[in-house]
Amino acid sequence: MANEYFRWFDIDHAEAITVSGQLAVRWVEKSLNIFMNKKIILIMGLPGTGKSTLANELHNMFLTNGHLCDWYNADKIRQEYNDWDFSYDGRLRQAERMKNLANMSENNVIIDMVAPLPEFRSIINPNVLVWMDTLVESRFEDTNKLFVQPENYNYRITSYDSQKWAKN
Numbered sequence: 001m002a003n004e005y006f007r008w009f010d011i012d013h014a015e016a017i018t019v020s021g022q023l024a025v026r027w028v029e030k031s032l033n034i035f036m037n038k039k040i041i042l043i044m045g046l047p048g049t050g051k052s053t054l055a056n057e058l059h060n061m062f063l064t065n066g067h068l069c070d071w072y073n074a075d076k077i078r079q080e081y082n083d084w085d086f087s088y089d090g091r092l093r094q095a096e097r098m099k100n101l102a103n104m105s106e107n108n109v110i111i112d113m114v115a116p117l118p119e120f121r122s123i124i125n126p127n128v129l130v131w132m133d134t135l136v137e138s139r140f141e142d143t144n145k146l147f148v149q150p151e152n153y154n155y156r157i158t159s160y161d162s163q164k165w166a167k168n
Helices: 011-037 051-064 074-081 088-104 118-124 141-146 162-167
Strands: 040-045 069-073 108-113 128-132 155-157
Touching (some): 040 051, 051 069, 051 128, 069 074, 069 088, 074 088, 074 108, 088 108, 088 118
Parallel strands (some): 040 108, 040 128, 069 108
16 A cells, blocks of 8 residues: 555554554653643742741642642752752752752652852743742851842742742
C-alpha cells in the first residue's frame, strides 16, 4: 500500500505508530498541563526574616485546599547535598540546584532561600516572588553586604504575621 505521504505501508507498522503516537500525545498533553498550571513561588530575603515560616504556612494551605505542592528549603537542600559553600559560586550552584528541583516537580513549588542577588532570582525565574523585608540586617555580615533588594516582586512582606500573609 502507498499514498502521497507513505511510499510503503504495512498495517503492523501503522498499529505500532498509532500506539506510540497516542503515548506521545498523552505525554505532551501532560507536560503542557504541568507547564501551564504549575506555579513556582520564590520566598526570598535576608536570613531570619521569616521565609521558612511563611513557606510552611503556604505549603500547609496548598495541601489543605487539595493542591499538590512541594516545598524546597535552601538549608535542608544544602544539608542533603552537604554543600555549605556560601561563596558566589556556591550560591550560584545552590540557585541552579533549587531551579532543577523545581523543574523536576510536577506540582506547585515553594522555594525559600536568601537569593541575595538578582541573577540568582533570575535563575529560578519564579511565577511569584515574595520578598520578606522584615529586617534591615541579618546576623551574617557577608550576606548583608551581598544582598541586593529586589526591584520587581509580587509581594513585599514587612511584618511578621505568616498566617495573615499566607491568606493573602
